Structures are given as structure tokens and as C-alpha cells.
Amino acid sequence: xxxxxxxxxxxxxxxxxxxxxxxxxxxxxxxxxxxxxxxxxxxxxxxxxxxxxxxxxxxxxxxxxxxxxxxxxxxxxxxxxxxxxxxxxxxxxxxxxxxxxxxxxxxxxxxxxxxxxxxxxxxxxxxxxxxxxxxxxxxxxxxxxxxxxxxxxxxxxxxxxxxxxxxxxxxxxxxxxxxxxxxxxxxxxxxxxxxxxxxxxxxxxxxxxxxxxxxxxxxxxxxxxxxxxxxxxx
Numbered sequence: 001x002x003x004x005x006x007x008x009x010x011x012x013x014x015x016x017x018x019x020x021x022x023x024x025x026x027x028x029x030x031x032x033x034x035x036x037x038x039x040x041x042x043x044x045x046x047x048x049x050x051x052x053x054x055x056x057x058x059x060x061x062x063x064x065x066x067x068x069x070x071x072x073x074x075x076x077x078x079x080x081x082x083x084x085x086x087x088x089x090x091x092x093x094x095x096x097x098x099x100x101x102x103x104x105x106x107x108x109x110x111x112x113x114x115x116x117x118x119x120x121x122x123x124x125x126x127x128x129x130x131x132x133x134x135x136x137x138x139x140x141x142x143x144x145x146x147x148x149x150x151x152x153x154x155x156x157x158x159x160x161x162x163x164x165x166x167x168x169x170x171x172x173x174x175x176x177x178x179x180x181x182x183x184x185x186x187x188x189x190x191x192x193x194x195x196x197x198x199x200x201x202x203x204x205x206x207x208x209x210x211x212x213x214x215x216x217x218x219x220x221x222x223x224x225x226x227x228x229x230x231x232x233x234x
Contacts, residue, residue, distance in 0.1 A: 157233030
């Protein structure tokens with residue numbers, strides 16, 4: 001992607017700073033009077049709690065093995081879609097072709113450029129105090145580009161982990177050179193394999209969090225909860 005396209009795309013948006021991605025989304029829910037949003041089951045609970053608090057109904061959807069929604073929506077629907085582990089840019093592009101009210105959650109990809117009618121990131125996951133909200137506004141001429149001071153560290157760290165684990169990782173990651181996430185998603189074949197690897201990583205001084213709360217075993221997403229190891233890249 002050329003720098004010119006990046007600049008043009010970014011300048012279609014207004015931007016504001018918040019202390020968290022959750023609060024950024026809450027601001028837009030109130031600003032636009034959004035009454036309901038489709039959100040994935042595989043998502044941090046703080047988003048659901050925030051929506052309920054703001055009197056916005058969360059409507060849940062499933063995702064497939066490639067993190068793509070397993071249902072169709074109406075073009076009038078607001079749809080929250082996370083850029084899981086910074087590797088879902090292709091999914092976002094496909095969704096944008098059909099859904100003009102797509103809301104892109106870049107909590108896992110702080111440096112990714114804004115897409116959708118609303119886009120936000122989460123600065124604290126990358127060592128920053130502020131999160132950035134972008135939204136399309138005809139009156140806007142303001143845009144904030146995230147600082148690039150740590151970009152190379154995260155990008156290089158992700159690539160190194162991919163080289164180490166790509167043969168055993170059940171997630172096929174494309175365009176790895178364009179990924180800049182704070183964790184590397186390693187999907188193992190079994191729960192036992194995942195648990196064993198977590199113990200080894202913790203012995204090496206890594207802190208491993210389970211993403212996110214437990215899901216029913218009948219859900220396709222259960223494999224991500226039970227067998228996906230989010231390895232910190234730094």
C-alpha cells in the first residue's frame with residue numbers, strides 16, 4: 001500500500017483520544033444513538049458490559065476458523081469486528097464491501113490505519129497511555145497518526161515468533177511482514193499441548209493470558225479459548 005493511499009484514507013476520518021478503546025466505542029454509541037450492535041462471542045467481556053451500560057443491545061455472532069463471521073448481516077446493521085491479533089486485514093476488506101456500518105476494533109493492532117465507519121485501538125496494550133478513535137465526519141479535518149517509536153520492535157518480534165512456530169501453528173498467517181501485534185497467536189492441536197506449552201513459556205518468564213472468558217465446547221470458538229496461546233512478542 002502506498003503512503004499516499006494511507007494518507008488519503010486516514011484523512012477521511014476525524015480522531016479523538018481516550019484512555020481506552022472501550023471508552024472510545026462508548027463515546028460513539030452515545031454520539032450516534034446506536035441501539036444495537038452485532039458483536040462476536042469471541043471477545044473481551046468489557047465490551048459487552050459497556051454496551052449494556054449504554055443501553056445498546058449486543059447481538060452475538062460466531063466466527064469460523066479464519067475469524068470470519070459465520071452469519072450475514074443487513075447493510076443497516078452496526079457490526080463490531082475485531083482485527084484479531086492484527087492478522088485479519090483481509091477479512092476487514094471483505095466485510096467493508098458489504099457493510100457500510102462496520103466498526104473495526106484494532107485493540108490488537110495499534111498501528112493499523114483506520115477502516116470502517118468507526119475504528120479504535122487500545123494504547124495500553126502497546127505501552128501508550130492514550131487510545132485513538134477514528135470516525136467519518138463530513139466536517140473533519142483532524143487526524144492523529146500513532147507514534148511509530150515501538151512499531152519495529154513489535155513487528156520484528158511477531159515475525160521471529162512466526163518463524164519459530166509457523167510449522168506447528170494451525171492458524172495460517174498471511175502477509176506476516178505487515179503484522180504488528182503485541183501477541184503472537186499460536187493454535188495447538190490439543191488442549192494438553194497448549195497447557196504444556198503455557199507452562200514452558202511461563203518458566204521462561206512469559207505471562208500468558210487466556211483470551212477471553214470460557215465458551216461452551218459446542219461453539220466453534222471454543223478451540224480459540226482452549227487451545228490458542230497468545231504469546232507476548234516483547
